[in-house]
Amino acid sequence: MAVSINIQNVKKQYDDNVVIRDLSAHIQSGELFTLLGPSGCGKTTLLRMIAGFNSIEAGTISFDDRVINNIPVYQRNFGMVFQNYAIFPNMTVYRNIEYGLKNKKLSKQEIAQRVEAIMETVQIAPYKDRYPEKLSGGQQQRVALARAIVVQPQVLLMDEPLSNLDAKLRLEMREAIRQIQKDVGITTVYVTHDQEEALAISDRIAVMNRGDIQQIDEPEHIYQRPYNTFVADFIGHSNHFAGEVRGVEGSLTHIVLENGHPIAMPGLMPLKQGDRVQVFVRPEEFTFASKEQGMEGKVLVKLFLGRYINYRIDFGGPQAAEVTVDATTVDRIHDAGDSVYLTVNTRRANVFHPDTGVTLVEGVVSNVP
Amino acid sequence: MFPKKGVRFDFWSFVSLLSLVVFGLFLIIPVGQMVVYAFQNADGGFTVENFIKFFSRPYYVRSMTNSIVVVLSATLLVIAIGVPLAYITSTFQIKGRRLMDILIIISMLSPPFLGAYSWILMLGRNGAITTFLRDSMGIRIPSIYGFGGILLVFVLKLYPYIYMYTKGALKKVDASLGEAAESLGYHGIRKVLNVSLPLVMPTILAGATIVFLRAFADYGTPRLIGEGYNTLPVIIYQEWVSETGTNAYFASAVALIMMVIAALVFLAQKWISSRRSTTMSMLNPPKPKQLRGLPNVLAHVYVYLIVLLSTLPQIYIIIISFRNTKGLMWADGYGFGNYVTTFTRSLSSIINTFQYAIIAILIIVVLGTLFAYLTVRKKNLVSRFLDVFIMFPYVIPGTIFGLILLMTFNRPPLILSGTAAIIIVSYVIRRMPYTVRSSAAILRQISPSIDEASASLGYGAMSTFFNVTMPVMAAGILSGAILSWITIINELSSTLMLYTGKTQTMTVTIFQEISRGGYGTAAALSTILTVTMIVSLLLFFKLTNSEDIDL
Structure with missing residues (x-):
């Protein structure tokens, strides 16, 4: 039932405004594929091109081998969950879910069976006779999901489905969506601007910026080995250090950071002495160390968050760095004004070309076709 | 809506075309006719x-x-x-x-x-x-x-x-x-x-x-x-x-x-x-205060x-209306005499009024909501024209509209003068703009994604409109329709230009009775009209659950 989606060199423009210039991606059958990016990056535009609400100016989109460019929306066989749920306000929960099935040549009995079954799956059965205005946001979300998947579409499209929910419901619903998607095994394209949500829910993530895909990969790769500085900055937080290559010794590349601290990075592409680089270190990629090993910094701000402690530390660079440590592993909590010494976890830190912003870590690719 | 560069002929293309035909035939051509006539003499030459x-x-x-x-x-x-x-x-x-x-x-x-x-x-x-x-x-x-x-x-x-x-x-x-x-x-x-x-x-x-x-x-x-x-x-x-x-x-x-x-x-x-x-931001709605003394x-x-x-x-x-009359003169005492006379002599005008108004309202509701959808959801050349057309009837007085309809449709190719159709056309064209406007206002508050949801579930443009969009708009459409209904049954000026003996409506009969001094029948008919209006209004308040009318 599930299909793969092949997006080839598609283009989208509104009058003279080109939103997507030339975009390709291959979405595998049955996976949950997330389009992640800041607002205005073209992720929703792309989703609506797959749905057929937006026209495609060039290129093709196909479900398996079937090109869908010219197939009208109502014949594309996809289910969609909208940002505002788009539950029909004039129909009860049951009628909403039943709506798509009534359009198919099915017996009344089968319709009833399938509606009942999906209501059990999304846990909305007790509310089946209610009208949408009497439902909470989470319940509406479940109805929207049930309505989209009950017709057993080939593809499920979700446009920021959790953005209107409060934080607690968001966590609960994202687990529910993940579970149901796996159970049904439907190819899903999921749009969000929330990186944490994307990391938690996706099989693979495509990070988008200004109409282009920057990188496609599994969540942990996207986070740990970003292809370029945009991805590194958009997903999580990174501290930036300018650096210069001092020499190469076996698999280790020696780099001196702007504050004079030397680090030895493993697994980089071949670099020459004197090459300028950018080193990105995430807050959790620092370790407190002795005066001899670490680079010196001064604590500017300390935030105690229970499980973690956040520090803002001045290493003498242009910007203060953010450092996070697990509260359970430290012996001592530093206060503002303290002098501290930290080392960089070189197996985790990333190095980028200072001009192109592309990674210099060996073996990291964008996966963009 | 459809991913094709060329124009695909779908339901909404049909509606666009329909709107052009309706307004073109019954608004643009008659107005054009009037402008041409204004600069013509009896021989057909140009003149000022x-x-x-x-x-x-x-x-x-x-x-x-x-x-x-x-x-x-x-x-x-x-x-x-x-x-x-x-x-x-x-x-x-x-x-x-x-x-x-x-x-x-x-x-x-x-x-x-x-x-x-x-x-x-x-x-x-x-x-x-x-x-x-x-x-x-x-x-x-x-x-x-x-x-x-x-x-x-x-x-x-x-x-x-x-x-x-x-x-x-x-x-x-x-x-x-x-x-x-x-x-x-x-x-x-x-x-x-x-x-x-x-x-x-x-x-x-x-x-x-x-x-x-x-x-x-x-x-x-x-x-x-x-x-x-x-x-x-x-x-x-x-x-x-x-x-x-x-x-x-x-x-x-x-x-x-x-x-x-x-x-x-x-x-x-x-x-x-x-x-x-x-x-303005509205955080603190005004509340009426209690005054004291003088x-x-x-x-x-x-x-x-x-x-x-x-x-x-x-x-x-x-x-x-309950006062007895004798011929055209008032007589002593009160009774139902005027109503008896009215129902025996002017029953047809009561029936006509209701018939025409109901037909006109049905056309107005269907076309008005379709056209409203065009102006709000389908931004194209036709919908921009439509925006202008629906302003027209605001500035065309009824007398003039009746006149130009009559001048345009009293000769081939399309002869409508003297028919009920021409009266209904005048009601539809003059009242539809109000429905288009109120329906458009409702539509702007409904998220387009419910239409998209319906399309994604396999429904085409037309079945989406009638299954989802129109039912969601229903309350608003109905309240607009009741107001249009009231203004239509009260309409005089264009009907006065367009009626014949057979197509006389209540307001025309009242007007004629007043003109010839038949005050008793006029009063009885007016009362019937007023009662109809009050009943419709109460229905409006009941259905919309509101205390006010939004103009």
Whole structure:
């Protein structure tokens, strides 16, 4: 039932405004594929091109081998969950879910069976006779999901489905969506601007910026080995250090950071002495160390968050760095004004070309076709 | 909606085409016809002599200045009465406010010529009050006919527009603004003049424009109570049906002059309000306060007096509809005689009214919502044209619209004159813009994603519209339809141009009866009309669960 989606060199423009210039991606059958990016990056535009609400100016989109460019929306066989749920306000929960099935040549009995079954799956059965205005946001979300998947579409499209929910419901619903998607095994394209949500829910993530895909990969790769500085900055937080290559010794590349601290990075592409680089270190990629090993910094701000402690530390660079440590592993909590010494976890830190912003870590690719 | 570069012919293309046909055939061609006629002589040659004739004869020029003077005076008076009324009822507690509002709405929606007729019955030459004062006290009151009478009827019929508009706007003025003004030392009348009034000024202006256009277009009132104080609609009608043979060319020229004046007023208002529109945050809605002592009494007297004066004609007609008549004369005693006569003689006009109105409403609802969808959801060339078309009927007076329909469709290829169809067409074209506007307003509040959800579930454009969009809009459509229904059953001016013996409606029959002195039957028919209207209004309030009408 599930299909793969092949997006080839598609283009989208509104009058003279080109939103997507030339975009390709291959979405595998049955996976949950997330389009992640800041607002205005073209992720929703792309989703609506797959749905057929937006026209495609060039290129093709196909479900398996079937090109869908010219197939009208109502014949594309996809289910969609909208940002505002788009539950029909004039129909009860049951009628909403039943709506798509009534359009198919099915017996009344089968319709009833399938509606009942999906209501059990999304846990909305007790509310089946209610009208949408009497439902909470989470319940509406479940109805929207049930309505989209009950017709057993080939593809499920979700446009920021959790953005209107409060934080607690968001966590609960994202687990529910993940579970149901796996159970049904439907190819899903999921749009969000929330990186944490994307990391938690996706099989693979495509990070988008200004109409282009920057990188496609599994969540942990996207986070740990970003292809370029945009991805590194958009997903999580990174501290930036300018650096210069001092020499190469076996698999280790020696780099001196702007504050004079030397680090030895493993697994980089071949670099020459004197090459300028950018080193990105995430807050959790620092370790407190002795005066001899670490680079010196001064604590500017300390935030105690229970499980973690956040520090803002001045290493003498242009910007203060953010450092996070697990509260359970430290012996001592530093206060503002303290002098501290930290080392960089070189197996985790990333190095980028200072001009192109592309990674210099060996073996990291964008996966963009 | 469809991912193809070329134009795919779908349901909405069909609707676009339909809108072009409907407005093209029944609005653009007739208006074009009128413009052409205005510049033609009887031989079909181009001429401006129609305009020269109009502007060179004092008789005609007088009718234009009459129109403008009486309409402007009415508009100013209406503002002077309506704005304070709106301020009082929205700022202070008035006992029976709800009933007052309903009475005001009733007097707003009933046709003006009925007001004229009733005031003649009360204050005319042989009016009840006139005779009573003359015979028992020897007091002679000034004549109601002419300028004064028209003004009286216009003001009492039209102040509700300003009242409703202003009240609606005042309700949206955040109470904190008034409190802020007081904290800065402005209170009482200074606060009103400096804060509240400027904020609702664009709304008052919009209401005043509606009042101006309504009064300007009205034929029945000046015809009945004007007695020689001719206005433009009266002239147009006379020229069209004059005994020396109809003069379609001259009538067209006068109609064009009238439409230009109306269009200028309309555009001026649009221009001014586009420059002065403000938006406000509404966190703290205003609440009516309880007044004490003399101010409280005065506020109540003011409200009750105005409502009483404007409802009086209606009440008087209902009372005298039960008075016995003998031929054309009043007789002693009360009974159902007038109603018996009405039902035996004028049953067909009652049936006609309901028939035409129901057919027109059905067409208006279906086409109006479809066209509203086009203007809101399908931004293309056709929908932009549609936006302009639906402004037209605001500035075309009924008399003129009836006239141009008749001139266009009284000869091949399409002969409609004398049929019920032409009356229905005139109702549909003149009333549909209101439905398009109100439906468009509802549509803008409904997320387009419900349509998309339906499409994603396998429904095409047309089944999506009728399964989802229209049902969601239903409440709004229905309330708009009831208002259109009321205005249609009360319609006189265009029907008067278009009816024949067979297609006579209630308002036409009433008008004829009044003209020939059959006051008893007229009163009975008017009462039937009023009762129908009140029942419809109550239905409206019940269905919409609201206390007010959004204009």
